[in-house]
Amino acid sequence: MKKALSVVFACSMALSLVACGGGSKPTEAPTTAAAGDTTTEAAADITVADTAAVPEVGAEVANKDKPLVWFNRQPSSSATGQLDMAALNFNKDTYYVGFDANQGAELQGIMVKDYIEKNIDSIDRNGDGIIGYVLAIGDIGHNDSIARTRGIRKALGTAVEKDGNINSDPVGTNADGTATVVQDGSMEIGGKTYVVRELASQEMKNSAGATWDAATAGNAIGTWSSSFGDQIDIVASNNDGMGMSMFNAWSKDNKVPTFGYDANSDAVAAIAEGYGGTISQHADVQAYLTLRVLRNALDGVDIDTGIGTADDAGNVLSPDVYVYKADERSYYALNVAVTAENYTDFTDSTMVYTPVSNQLDEATHATKNVWLNIYNSADNFLGSTYQPLLQKYDKLLNLKVDYIGGDGQTESNITNRLGNPSQYDAFAINMVKTDNAASYTSLLEQ
Ligand code: BGC
Numbered sequence: 441m442k443k444a445l446s447v448v449f450a451c452s453m454a455l456s457l458v459a460c461g462g463g464s465k466p467t468e469a470p471t472t473a474a475a476g477d478t479t480t481e482a483a484a485d486i487t488v489a490d491t492a493a494v495p496e497v498g499a500e501v502a503n504k505d506k507p508l509v510w511f512n513r514q515p516s517s518s519a520t521g522q523l524d525m526a527a528l529n530f531n532k533d534t535y536y537v538g539f540d541a542n543q544g545a546e547l548q549g550i551m552v553k554d555y556i557e558k559n560i561d562s563i564d565r566n567g568d569g570i571i572g573y574v575l576a577i578g579d580i581g582h583n584d585s586i587a588r589t590r591g592i593r594k595a596l597g598t599a600v601e602k603d604g605n606i607n608s609d610p611v612g613t614n615a616d617g618t619a620t621v622v623q624d625g626s627m628e629i630g631g632k633t634y635v636v637r638e639l640a641s642q643e644m645k646n647s648a649g650a651t652w653d654a655a656t657a658g659n660a661i662g663t664w665s666s667s668f669g670d671q672i673d674i675v676a677s678n679n680d681g682m683g684m685s686m687f688n689a690w691s692k693d694n695k696v697p698t699f700g701y702d703a704n705s706d707a708v709a710a711i712a713e714g715y716g717g718t719i720s721q722h723a724d725v726q727a728y729l730t731l732r733v734l735r736n737a738l739d740g741v742d743i744d745t746g747i748g749t750a751d752d753a754g755n756v757l758s759p760d761v762y763v764y765k766a767d768e769r770s771y772y773a774l775n776v777a778v779t780a781e782n783y784t785d786f787t788d789s790t791m792v793y794t795p796v797s798n799q800l801d802e803a804t805h806a807t808k809n810v811w812l813n814i815y816n817s818a819d820n821f822l823g824s825t826y827q828p829l830l831q832k833y834d835k836l837l838n839l840k841v842d843y844i845g846g847d848g849q850t851e852s853n854i855t856n857r858l859g860n861p862s863q864y865d866a867f868a869i870n871m872v873k874t875d876n877a878a879s880y881t882s883l884l885e886q
């Protein structure tokens with residue numbers, strides 16, 4: 441239903457540009473040669489292909505000049521969040537694809553607040569007038585995680601400022617409300633004032649160093665529930681992987697609403713069983729953009745092709761699903777709250793986004809080789825939602841992608857498997873740590 445409506449919307453948006461799905465608009469002629477295929481196979485393609493879109497034979501592209509997209513972990517300082525513009529401007533075909541972290545974080549906070557207001561008659565489990573929550577933090581140095589912690593604290597009134605920003609540090613435990621990284625909030629509902637307290641929060645990092653660790657969250661809720669019991673009225677999490685682990689371990693049986701982020705299929709299904717809600721970061725749009733910016737650079741066409749401007753197959757995104765910030769070289773998908781009211785529209789998180797689901801023609805968009813890594817092969821969101829989407833879009837965009845799964849701990853576990861970058865036409869990178877872009881770019885510069 442949601443998807444069908446989006447198609448209609450996208451079609452009407454695109455009407456002035458090109459008949460939807462008509463594929464009649466010619467692509468712009470490439471201005472630069474695409475990555476260097478010098479094999480006989482590539483040469484054979486030339487005879488059948490539209491010559492305008494065929495790479496110059498013999499043009500060897502240096503690795504440092506090949507299209508590069510960072511995704512999901514934006515090159516930035518883990519201490520300050522400041523963007524690493526050197527990495528984002530590595531070459532003229534470098535971009536980042538992610539989602540609007542602040543808009544999504546605000547939505548998550550508001551979703552929790554709305555839930556409390558609507559369910560005030562049952563939310564305060566021990567009836568002491570304090571609404572207690574616990575929070576699972578993904579990675580204290582990852583700007584998506586930081587934004588979500590801030591979003592929850594801002595909406596619930598528990599935020600404390602630090603250096604002009606909301607403090608996002610974990611509180612540890614805060615049974616009596618005396619912690620300094622958070623404060624007690626208050627909410628007035630139905631003429632009564634309630635205290636809102638962050639009883640506990642911690643970064644879910646396992647002993648080997650992997651962040652956003654679902655198993656660690658499952659253990660933490662065991663510890664928290666044994667010390668706080670029915671003081672816990674709400675469980676909040678920076679993502680669904682950790683949220684579902686806590687839900688399955690404790691909150692489902694105890695009927696405590698649990699909120700996550702990502703709209704992974706299992707979390708959406710759990711809404712029927714009492715999971716409080718989640719946020720879709722429009723992974724269907726992000727996965728498309730991740731590969732699309734590479735495709736466009738390889739084709740030598742305008743970067744907006746198949747994004748804000750319909751391509752020759754009719755693929756186009758409407759402005760309500762993403763923003764592009766040219767000064768940050770970044771595409772950001774927009775987020776949508778998924779709750780009991782609308783979750784049936786989101787049951788399959790691996791379904792391609794219909795407005796960008798048209799197959800490109802092999803004759804004019806010849807197959808190219810892409811190296812792509814996932815920082816941690818055990819990450820719930822990237823593994824169960826993002827990568828399955830990428831594997832659908834790679835075919836639609838004629839990209840042959842090698843998927844490399846990291847251990848979530850060290851960059852070298854991944855970079856060791858980029859031994860011969862010359863084999864590839866383009867790169868898509870998901871760092872372990874947002875500070876570490878140079879671990880990859882240095883390999884491409886050699
Ligand atoms: C997702 C998390 C995921 C992380 C990995 C975030 O955007 O919400 O679920 O673990 O990306 O970098």
Ligand code: CA
Nearest residue numbers: 564566568570
């Ligand atoms: Ca209470």
